[in-house]
Amino acid sequence: MSIQGKITGWPVTDGGAPATLVAALAANAAQPGSRPGFRERDFGIWREWSWPQVLDEVLSIAAGLETLGLGPGRALTVVGDNRAAIYFTMLAANALRAFPSPVYPDVPVDEFKTFVRFGEPDIALAEDQEQVDKLLDLRGRIGRPSTIIYDDPRGLAGYVEPGLIALSEVADRGRARLAAEPGLAADLVARARPDDPAVLLYSSGTTGTPKGIPLLHSNIVGGIANAEAGGYFQRGETLFAYLPTAWVGDFVFTLGAGVLLQATINIPERAETALHDLREVAPTFYLAAPRAWDAMLTRIQVGMADSTPLKRRLYDWFIPRAIELERKRLKGYRPSAVERLREAVGSFVMYGPLKDYLGLSRAERAFTGGEAMGEDTFLFFRALGIKLKQFYGQTETCALSAAQVEGSVRIDTVGRAMPGVEVRIEDSGEILIRSASVFHGYADNPEATAEALTPDGFLRTGDAGHIQDSGDLVVLGRVSELVETAQGQRFIPTFIENRLKFSPYIRNVAILGAGLEELTAIVCIDYEAAGHWAEQRSISYSSYAELSQKPEMLELVAGEIARMNELQPDGLKIRRFVNLHKDFDADDGEITRTRKLRRKVIEQTYAALVAALYDGSDEVIFDAKITYEDGREGTLRRNLVIRRV
Known part of the structure; x- marks a missing residue:
């Protein structure tokens, strides 16, 4: 049965468009x-x-x-x-x-x-x-x-x-x-x-x-x-x-x-x-979320490492030059005729085939959001000719609040407010949003609704940020996560965590230091990227836990943290860290299904690790609770090394 052509009279907007x-x-x-x-x-x-x-x-x-x-x-x-x-x-x-x-x-x-x-x-x-x-x-x-x-x-x-x-x-x-x-x-x-x-x-x-x-x-x-x-x-x-x-x-x-x-x-x-x-x-x-783009980049890097010598040489010649050109282009640079010719040749022999390999040969509009993206990943995909941009929004705004536009793309912003969207910054630094896409309240929760929505219809996003002179919005992190060290230096853990996760070898990280003398970190390595790195160097391992404690892996992570520390003020540098024997897991309640940290759970579950990070220990014996498929519970003892950066 077909009902095409039999139906009229559906609800429409003031402009005559379908309203549902x-x-x-x-x-x-x-x-x-x-x-x-x-x-x-x-x-x-x-x-x-x-x-x-x-x-x-x-x-x-x-x-x-x-x-x-x-x-x-x-x-x-x-x-x-x-x-x-x-x-x-x-x-x-x-x-x-x-x-x-x-x-x-x-x-x-x-x-x-x-x-x-x-x-x-x-x-x-x-x-x-x-x-x-x-x-x-x-x-x-x-x-x-x-x-x-x-x-x-x-x-x-x-x-x-x-x-x-x-x-x-x-x-x-x-x-x-x-x-x-x-x-x-x-x-x-x-x-x-x-x-x-x-x-x-x-x-x-x-x-x-x-x-x-x-x-x-x-x-x-x-x-x-x-x-x-x-x-x-x-x-x-x-x-x-x-x-x-x-x-x-x-x-x-x-x-x-x-x-x-x-x-x-x-x-x-x-x-x-x-x-x-x-x-x-x-x-x-x-x-796609930043982690998905990171995984694509890792897949390309792994594939190129296993490809023919000619393909590796072409990749190693074209890609760094394309990335550097894109870096300059985002700062307003206009490519020379020679650079445009090199870009055209690169598109034919390298960038185009890579886009086709990824399935993004026609992706005129490519976006990422939900958390910060690493500059290397961001520049790589734009260098291929995929016009990747960042967007900003919450479930409460249908995820449609702000986004970057071509010609005004910067790694440190999420772009400008979309048409029909108003953005306001409170004195506290909190970002407020008002638009047709903003929800009308939480289900059966008037108290939470009153906290989230202002009387004039703005949503309190819970995010801290500011608007640049250009009109671009910068998001720093959650207002509720703004904390201080014992010396009174204010910081947002997620901001530092996102910077660390720019590294392809770090999948998750929890920054500690609220009310304490210095910042420390619990690090979860990226098993695929770190494993490939280890295999290239003939470092043998049999599990995630074993790889995480290898001296070479500890040194690699220490180097990644040291590089990030160069961007931090002296009082907010990470001084000590531990590589966890596993990744944070939603089934263990450590992260949400959308991979956001549950800090209280992590601090409670790994209290022994937290204590060791601050008492000068060089290692800690941690008893990890495990649940078997038949429902029985047990413990697995792990010896975890603590490193100073």
Whole structure:
């Protein structure tokens, strides 16, 4: 059944544009053309849905979900990786004036109840058997969800638990309703209002229990309109849907922008095939966290080290010159004719093939955000011709507040406020934001809402910063993390940590020193980059823990810290450090799912290390708690070396 051309009357903005995601979907379906709306790779073959077909699927699922009891103001728990069916179901919830509440797929069941507190979610969508098992376990603990819908039926044929139903069956029920009830399709498209929640996301929970963050259709529509007006998005983009579905970046930058700007949303087959699939898609817009860009750079460096002598010589000749030229260009330098010729030759023999290898040959708009990016990484990708830029935003602003523009790109800023966005700096140094994309308050938490929003509608971001004379915004770190040493020198640990993580050999780091005589650090090496470095030097090791304590690795990290210390005032230099025997882990509660440090947990878990860093010890014996697969707990004794820088 096709409903193209049968639907009109959806809600619109004052400018006549669709005012909800469902309305935008219907508008896309009503326009003639063969450009696909969604593409998903399955068993190596790309399956495509035109916008009319997407609308058919969404409304069929919506009509089926309504028979299961999903209705206005109710949440639909969603857990799984990027799948077309998951995106369709999230839009279907919107059509019923309900809203999806996606949860990170790797959240253990012990933490899951934290993410089903709001919106009375009694219906859940699971991608596969693994997530169904998790939801059944959750039901046994808290009594819901009573209905569990699954997309992938593999392994579920023998399940007899009540309330299990295939998504395909839900859609079939809906199709039957649409065929039997004239006008139902138009009704479903028109139901959602701009002030309805489009999605319920959760804060990172770095300082406590994650807060529920409802984003309205009007927030997402307004934020995308601002970004489009600033040139950060264009209509008809080719997008790559690989970001975690529970992150604001996926819902807004992938699904929201994809539907509102009639893009093509490409979905990889699996996380394991994402790099291969990215190369086939070659998106025009690409967003990745700094760590992902660092991983790409490491992959190139490792690949070049293993390539032919000719390729290594070409790489070693062209890349340093391209990086130096980009460094000068960002300071206003205009390349000479000889430099432009060298750049053209380099693009043909080196930069172009590298961009194609990464899948970014068409990435006209490439962004990074969430934390500071290392200058070396930033310059490398811009030197290849990928116009990488930084953006700034929070979940509470749909992640759309400020971004860099070509011609005004600097490594130490996050760019200028987007059109339609107001930025104000309080006397305390806190950054305040006001725009259509700013949320209206936390779920069932009036106290937190009152703290976050000013009476005149500005969001207190919690970040410290300042605005340069050029209008560019500089973000220093969290206001709440502004601390002092015993000598009274003020510093923000995350600012120093981000500088240290510019090193490819340091994946995570926790800076200590609040109220103390000097700064110290707990360092987690980057196993892949550090391992490759060790292998090139014939340094043998059998595990992360062993590599971290190698004298050569300690010396390498000490050198990286020493280089960073050159940028710090004397009282804020790191004097001692310890390489941890493992990386910080979200499952251990040390970092959030978005890789932000939980400082209190780290300070409590590693209290013995912290004490040793300040009592003059050269080493510390640390008993690490471990949990086996069968639930038994034990300890593993580690001897960790403490080094002075």
